[in-house]
Amino acid sequence: MRPYTILNAAMTLDGKIATRTGSSKISNKKDIERVHKLRRELDGIMVGVGTILIDNPKLTAHKLPNEDIFTHERSMKKLNPTRVVVDSRGRTPFNSNVLNSDAETIIATSNKILENEESLSLLKKKADVFICGESEVDLKKLMEYLYHNGIKTLMLEGGSTLNFSMFKEDLVDEVRVCIGPVIVGGDQSKTLVDGDGFDFMESGVQLIMKNSYLLNECLILEYTVKK
Numbered sequence: 734m735r736p737y738t739i740l741n742a743a744m745t746l747d748g749k750i751a752t753r754t755g756s757s758k759i760s761n762k763k764d765i766e767r768v769h770k771l772r773r774e775l776d777g778i779m780v781g782v783g784t785i786l787i788d789n790p791k792l793t794a795h796k797l798p799n800e801d802i803f804t805h806e807r808s809m810k811k812l813n814p815t816r817v818v819v820d821s822r823g824r825t826p827f828n829s830n831v832l833n834s835d836a837e838t839i840i841a842t843s844n845k846i847l848e849n850e851e852s853l854s855l856l857k858k859k860a861d862v863f864i865c866g867e868s869e870v871d872l873k874k875l876m877e878y879l880y881h882n883g884i885k886t887l888m889l890e891g892g893s894t895l896n897f898s899m900f901k902e903d904l905v906d907e908v909r910v911c912i913g914p915v916i917v918g919g920d921q922s923k924t925l926v927d928g929d930g931f932d933f934m935e936s937g938v939q940l941i942m943k944n945s946y947l948l949n950e951c952l953i954l955e956y957t958v959k960k
């Protein structure tokens with residue numbers, strides 16, 4: 734058993750989720766509200782360590798307009814999804830925002846972290862450290878672990894390397910993208926899905942479009958993954 738997983742991302746019209754310098758502000762206020770509402774509805778939110786090192790995100794859910802919750806730390810912890818970082822060598826900085834006390838955090842790592850005892854013991858102070866895989870995180874084992882620890886629904890928030898591995902292992906159920914009205918180009922810019930890629934169109938991930946709508950100047954597209 735594994736969590737029902739929704740990949741969510743904002744991308745440019747030319748499919749980039751960040752420029753080569755790591756600049757990644759693409760969507761608008763309304764889309765950010767959509768993302769935070771979705772975060773609140775799901776049990777977990779997962780990113781790769783590349784995203785932590787570049788963006789240093791908090792990965793929490795903001796208070797929405799007209800909501801009078803989030804008044805103290807306990808209610809914040811309950812409402813925020815559990816954060817999951819895929820980090821095979823323990824590179825998540827000890828002072829990164831994802832390790833703050835606003836929500837639970839799981840660092841999913843591999844046996845490689847055993848070569849770095851200091852990092853392992855520091856991360857254990859702030860997060861649940863789950864070791865699976867030899868040199869990179871075994872995503873199938875991680876998904877089982879998350880499911881058995883109460884994460885039945887999961888948002889995958891990138892980046893492009895982790896997105897590819899999740900597709901390759903057939904662990905994604907839905908894709909939701911916000912397309913911003915901008916083009917940045919660049920063969921070093923991250924796209925929605927990078928990694929090795931699939932060799933043929935027929936072996937690519939086949940999608941069924943479920944919905945499309947505008948949020949001001951941004952286009953939202955929602956697909957399910959054909960199984």
Ligand SMILES: NC(=O)c1ccc[n+]([C@@H]2O[C@H](COP(=O)([O-])OP(=O)(O)OC[C@H]3O[C@@H](n4cnc5c(N)ncnc54)[C@H](OP(=O)(O)O)[C@@H]3O)[C@@H](O)[C@H]2O)c1
Nearest residue numbers: 742743750751757781783784821870891892893894895898
């Ligand atoms: N626009 C958006 O919606 C959006 C959302 C998220 C991110 N981003 C952008 O995406 C960029 C980061 O993407 P990225 O591709 O560099 O990094 P990433 O996908 O966030 O993280 C990739 C890293 O995860 C680790 N990892 C461990 N096990 C893995 C496995 N089984 N499969 C894949 N990765 C595994 C690897 O590092 P180790 O080997 O060290 O463990 C790998 O290099 C940033 O620029 C960020 O701004 C944009």
